[in-house]
Amino acid sequence: MRMVSNFVFLLLGVFLLGKVEVYAQQPPQFSQFVFNNFLINPASGGTNDYIDFKLGYRTQWLGFGAQPVTFLFSAHSPISLGNKEPGRFGDKPHHAVGGYLLKDATGPISKFNGYLSYSYHMRLSYTVRASFGFFGGVKQYKLDPAGLTTPDKMESLPSFTAIAPDAAAGFWIYSKKYFGGVSAHQLIPLGLGGTANKLTMHYFLTGGYVIKIKKIESKLIPSAHVKFGLTTPIQTDIQVKFDYQNILWAALAYRKTDALIGIVGFNVYNTFQLGYAFDFTLSKLRKYSSNTHEIIISWRFKPRQRMQDTKCPDWG
Secondary structure (H helix, E strand, C coil), X not given: CHHHHHHHHHHHHHHHHCCCHHHCCCCCCCCCCHHHHHHHCHHHCCCCCCEEEEEEEEECCECECCCEEEEEEEEEEXXXXXXXXXXXXXXXXXXXXXXXXXXXXXCCEEEEEEEEEEEEEEECCCCCEEEEEEEEEXXXXXXXXXXXXXXXXXXXXXXXXXXXXXXXXXXXXXXXXXXXXXXXXXXXXXXXXXXCCECCCEEEEEEEECEEEHHHCEEEEEEEEEEEECCCCCEEEEEEEEEECCXXXXXXXXXXXXXXXXXXXXXXXXXXXXXEEEEEECCXXXXXXXXXXXXXXXXXXXXXXXXXXXXXXXXX
């Protein structure tokens, strides 16, 4: 029995601490980070005057029998706390709330996250705004031993479930010309299920700039996303996105030592958006997998006003 326990804890430790990249990072990653900033940074929720719903699906490293699969649902919106003074949205400080649900599965190991968010937005100058925000919620880790055996094939593996509180915090600064932010995830370093495994802090840096192409009413948006943790190496995504008249977009991205990424998408009346990303694996895993697919669907809703009358963010 002691050997069985050691095997279970070793497997969980490899996954949870993220020391072996094959078992993925603790916080799941998405290639369309510019399209999905809220998942990375809670301070970015409610930057625009509408309710934003998103559904996401990502299947990674196709070809493995136990490749990572991620499902996402998120929503966020600015709210009014009794301030009825007239004025344009963003002229005065405002609050925003939201949340997301995420399920991440890698073979016999699965993770379910549930969070609520709050952010406060303020105006720094006529064109620049900043916000602070946080996530609060829980993580559930689960090991399903079905199909797993010990080396001597004599003992069956026990199931394992661990639930831990979690929190994240972030800062976001934005204008029509640029955006950027920093966030820290897994702020509560608690042990899982009485084991020696702990949630370790991860940090995210994001930034981008909008270059307008006035002749064709389009935009070029270079951006970068940096991820690192206390037990994981630095990982950098560099992306260039071309947005044609806020109708169609295409992007090319590079993730250091990991993948070359192509992204395409479209926007319908500023209400419905769909983005698709294809990660072409560059690491040694390309010998064993057929790359990665990711889809994110967004629906924006604004009561009592047509969304085609509402300008989308220049960098979203």
